[in-house]
Structures are given as C-alpha cells and as structure tokens.
Amino acid sequence: MTPKSPNILLLGAPGVGKGTQAKLIEAELNYARLDTGSLIRSAIAQKTELGLKAEAYVKEGMLVPDELIIGFVLAELLRLKETGKPFLLDGFPRNLAQAEALNRMLEEQSLSLDWVLEIEVDTGKLTDRIIGRRLCSDKACGTVYHLKYSPPKQEGVCDRCGSLLFQRDDDKSDVVSKRLDSYKHETMPLIDYYLKQAKLQKIDGDQSPQEVFAEIRDKLSSL
Ligand code: AP5
Numbered sequence: 001m002t003p004k005s006p007n008i009l010l011l012g013a014p015g016v017g018k019g020t021q022a023k024l025i026e027a028e029l030n031y032a033r034l035d036t037g038s039l040i041r042s043a044i045a046q047k048t049e050l051g052l053k054a055e056a057y058v059k060e061g062m063l064v065p066d067e068l069i070i071g072f073v074l075a076e077l078l079r080l081k082e083t084g085k086p087f088l089l090d091g092f093p094r095n096l097a098q099a100e101a102l103n104r105m106l107e108e109q110s111l112s113l114d115w116v117l118e119i120e121v122d123t124g125k126l127t128d129r130i131i132g133r134r135l136c137s138d139k140a141c142g143t144v145y146h147l148k149y150s151p152p153k154q155e156g157v158c159d160r161c162g163s164l165l166f167q168r169d170d171d172k173s174d175v176v177s178k179r180l181d182s183y184k185h186e187t188m189p190l191i192d193y194y195l196k197q198a199k200l201q202k203i204d205g206d207q208s209p210q211e212v213f214a215e216i217r218d219k220l221s222s223l
Pocket of ligand 1: 017
C-alpha cells in the first residue's frame, strides 16, 4: 500500500471477523489499527480508571457509555496520526453519537474517514463463531483461534508462543445474545448513516479469513 491508502472503518456484528481482518490489514497493508474492544479489555485487566468503570458494561454485553469512550478514542487517534500511516478503526464508532464525535475529531485533526467496510455474515452463524473463539493469553501475541474453524494444534495452547488460551468473559452464551442485540439497535443505524455519505462497501465475511482478506485488499486497491 502507498502512503495514500484510504483511512477505513471495519463495521459488522460481533463475530463477523473484524478483529481477524484488522490484524491482517495492519500486518499486510501497513495500517495503524485502533481496536477499542482490546483497549478496553486491557484497561480492565490493568484496573485503570476507564477499566474499573467499563468492566460492568462489557461483562453485561452493553456498550461502554459514550462519555467514557470518546475522550479515550481521541487520545488514541492522535497516536495513530503520529505513525503517519493510514488508519483502520475496529470497534469505534458504535452508535450515531460516536460517529458524530469521530467526525468532529477528524475535522479538528485535518483527517478523514474514507471508506467503511461492512463485513457481512448470516446472523445465525455468529453465535457459533463467538462461543468457539479462544485467544492467546500473551497480550503481545494475542492470536485468535476458533475451536472448529482454526483450532490450535494442541488443545488450549497457542501454536505461536506456547501460552495458554482463554475464552473472553463476554463470549459466554448468555452475554453473546445481549451483544448481538446491542449491535442491532445501536450500531446497525451506522450502515444507513455511511451509505448516505456514499462511504459504505460491503464485504462477504462468509468465506475463509484469507478469502475475506483478499476481497478487502482488492476492494481497497480498486477504490
Ligand atoms: P469488541 O472487542 O469490539 O467486540 P465485537 O465488536 O463484539 O467483536 P468481536 O471481537 O466479538 O468479533 P470480531 O468481529 O472482531 O470477530 P473475530 O475476528 O474475533 O467489543 C467488546 C466490548 O467492548 C463491547 O461489547 C463493548 O462493551 C465494549 N466496546 C468496544 N468498543 C466500544 C465502543 N466504541 N463504545 C462502547 N463500548 C465499546 O472472529 C470471531 C471468531 O470467528 C474467532 O474465533 C475467529 O477465529 C473466527 N473467524 C474469524 N473470521 C472467520 C472466518 N472468515 N471464518 C470462520 N471463522 C472465522
């Protein structure tokens, strides 16, 4: 990718593969990635002020309140800007108020969001994807597995670094339905919002991760 690569947002329901694709885009296309879910989980683990306030919301499958998240994202956006790379947003914005706040932040920083890639997967397949997800407990590694679709060679152990794998607290079935509900009511209106701005591009997420990535890469080079 050239330095003129577009700034992008990955949009899609929990489990469609945003995190999987975001890591590929960062590594293969040299993007700077902002992943609010991971940042919040890391704040919770470190018991920072944000983490302590956010924990109960995440555990319940609810969005963390805008007043906690927007200022935090602004600081992260400045960090992305300093890299000089195109940026990739995964997990922000997640409602219309956050989208409007993002517009203001970008304008103040003379930046723009160029394209929104909506990854689509049948809703019926999402619960299975989320409940089967396992993650490497070493934060620097953070490899994502799936018990059926991309299992580790040895059960419970990361192929790459040998650390133990774990399941996210909010990946348990009772929380997953609340997260899918929150997506439907709070985040889905963004599809129409970005469609009206002629920024929305749809990506078929119901293919292998490498095929999804190839579709994204081809789309980005054709835009
Ligand atoms: P966040 O971490 O952003 O979670 P999410 O959006 O619910 O998305 P997921 O991480 O569940 O799924 P994904 O699409 O990244 O899928 P993945 O690639 O891992 O947010 C968590 C929480 O933080 C929120 O509920 C909220 O409380 C809070 N939060 C975050 N941002 C916020 C904000 N802006 N405002 C307020 N609150 C916020 O893949 C899933 C599984 O499927 C994996 O096992 C993977 O291996 C597998 N898989 C991936 N691709 C494929 C494929 N093509 N085929 C088969 N399997 C696949």
